[in-house]
Amino acid sequence: MHFYRSINSIKAITFDLDDTLYDNSTIVEKSEQEMIKTLHICPQLQDVTLADFHFEKNAVLLANPKIYHDVIIWRIETIKSLCIKAKIATDKIAQIVDDAMTTFNFWRHTMHVPQYTHTLLALLATKFPLAVITNGNVDINKIGLGDYFQFSLRGGANGRSKPFPEIFNLAADKLALPVGNILHVGDNLMTDVNGAINNGFLGCWLNIFDQDILQLPDARCLPHIEITQLPELENLI
Template structure:
């Protein structure tokens, strides 16, 4: 554990999810692959490929740049755009989208949450209020983490995604704790570290890259704390 900045007394923790509380490697990729297979089950989309899906996703973003704040809406709009290029009746779109999104969500939640994460959160939750701030779409109740957190905020649904201020401000408001007393923990230097610091939070960077923080391209400012393994946070108890 490295300290780069002096810190106020910590009164609450907020956590990122993916690659912070568990290894998210290849989870989204697998979910997208299975979703494409589901869409290919429709004759009109039989030849759809993953690169074609991503190209459509980029086109949707280009036409509506703000959509990236909500990954769920972005995915739905991408599928809708693909369907608009087929002869599938518009009355059937909702059923196709529901089937594809249900498939994606099943695979999206097939991650393994380490026992060490559960152990840490149990200990922290006995002393501090905990909350989640994520730019993704993982439901903490579906991965066995719901009991540790007072709430979970998601980009798009609860304001613009990290590093923008709305979602951080809402977390501070819901916790009823000043932002300078909340430690945000995450693996992303831009969305988590810069986002936290720019919005008055304390920042803890979990360095999963096994590289010197000063050599990482996304290092724009230093966090208050750097760790390489989540259980190191026990040192703050």
């Protein structure tokens, strides 16, 4: 654990999910592959590839730049757009979207949460209120983490995604604490570290690849704390 800045008293901790509490490196790719297989059930979509999906996803973003704040709506609108371009009857699209999203969401929640994550969160929860601030679509209750957290906030559903202020401000309001007493932990320098510090939170960077922050082009500010392994947070007890 390395301290770059002096810190206020920590009275609550918020966590990112993907690649912070578990390894997410292959989960989304696998989920999308299975989603594409579901789309192939429809004859008009049987030749759609994952590359086609991502091309259409970028087109949807260009048409509506703010949609990226909500990854669920973005994915739904991308599937709808593929259906419309394939000239699928309007009354069939809702079922296709529902089937594809059901498949995606099933595989999206098949990650392995390490035992050390459970051990750490159970320990921290004895001293601090814990919460989640995520830009993704994982339901903490579906992966066995719901009991550790007071609430989970998601980009789109709860304001613009990290690093924008709304979702951080809402977390502070729900915790009923000054932002300067809340530590946010995450692996992403832009959304987690920069977002936390620019919005008054204390920032903890989980340096999962053991990189030199002073050499990284996406580093905009130093975190208060840097760790390379999640269990290092036990030192806060």
